[in-house]
């Protein structure tokens with residue numbers, strides 16, 4: 001039960017998971033259900049977002065305006081934007097909010113074709129296919145790509161949509177230790193003898209699935225090492241860039257750009273439009289043959305209603321801004337700002353003595369609370385001072401690795417961030433979650 005309903009469960013549901021669940025319910029019982037129903041601790045009902053770059057939101061409970069540190073609105077596009085919003089409104093007038101048809105039954109508008117061309121070009125692949133929901137992109141595409149007789153090797157902290165897609169595919173699933181390429185290689189070695197040609201292996205195909213930036217940790221994937229291993233063992237790579245596309249890399253092109261990886265080395269690139277692009281939906285980008293195959297066979301494409309036209313227009317427009325095709329340099333400014341904001345916020349939290357997960361440049365960072373019983377207090381005390389943070393534990397993370405997960409946006413001002421840091425500093429002392437000595441102030 002998480003405050004943001006991510007349902008980000010570890011893949012290996014087995015005995016351990018069974019006991020974790022029981023322990024979790026015991027803790028809830030002992031504390032009078034502090035996690036699930038702590039009044040005023042969560043910002044789960046939002047009355048409205050403000051127009052000032054979506055920095056603030058209003059809760060219905062006490063109508064307070066809060067600084068929003070929980071939203072995936074990395075580049076600030078989920079707000080009134082001088083370039084994107086008028087175009088989205090125009091497309092609403094021209095196409096309405098729904099096509100009420102699947103892509104193959106009249107639901108493909110010029111916007112959908114333009115969107116797929118833009119996405120392919122932006123992520124650096126020959127072709128792309130888009131879906132109405134990021135979650136469905138993973139959970140529907142994996143069964144369309146892989147099945148019985150094949151092997152999926154998945155990072156242990158992959159998102160629930162990947163877990164569900166992998167399970168639904170019927171392929172055999174193995175999990176490797178989170179972000180640990182040496183363990184991935186161990187698992188691969190167990191499954192196939194090194195150097196064996198593809199045709200002599202016990203698996204029809206092998207697919208390794210990782211994320212660009214992990215949404216509950218903020219870690220950047222060790223992609224170059226993963227790719228080298230996949231090449232050595234002739235496995236396909238599937239990269240979920242939900243949290244990295246648009247958010248990192250010099251021109252926003254994600255972890256490949258950030259880490260200097262050639263996109264040709266990643267077989268299947270997946271991403272969502274619900275974060276950096278301020279819209280909804282998801283994409284798969286890959287070779288022309290792969291995308292053509294998916295367009296003919298993937299049930300979510302054949303039978304599901306196509307992306308809402310204003311949402312498609314919002315994505316096209318935000319990509320144009322990021323690429324500078326709107327005639328301004330706002331895209332470059334946003335990218336510089338999110339990098340600066342993320343690195344500033346992270347380094348200040350570390351200086352205060354918090355244990356912070358995640359890597360430099362990542363807009364996602366986790367302040368470790370460990371004890372799930374501290375979640376409600378941490379969240380409530382921050383909210384009292386109008387700072388909204390998301391706190392999570394099982395099943396989004398292991399039970400005793402509860403954390404406050406912060407998402408920094410390019411639309412946060414330095415003043416916003418300084419104010420939030422002051423609040424989090426006080427709350428950290430109050431709740432007792434600073435596990436390191438604070439760095440002494442420099443004179």
Ligand code: PMP
Pocket residue numbers: 133134135136138159161211215240242243272273274280281282
């Ligand atoms: N993949 C990852 C890594 C995610 O974190 C999420 C959701 N945050 C999704 C896929 C699903 O995307 P959406 O929310 O756009 O449906």
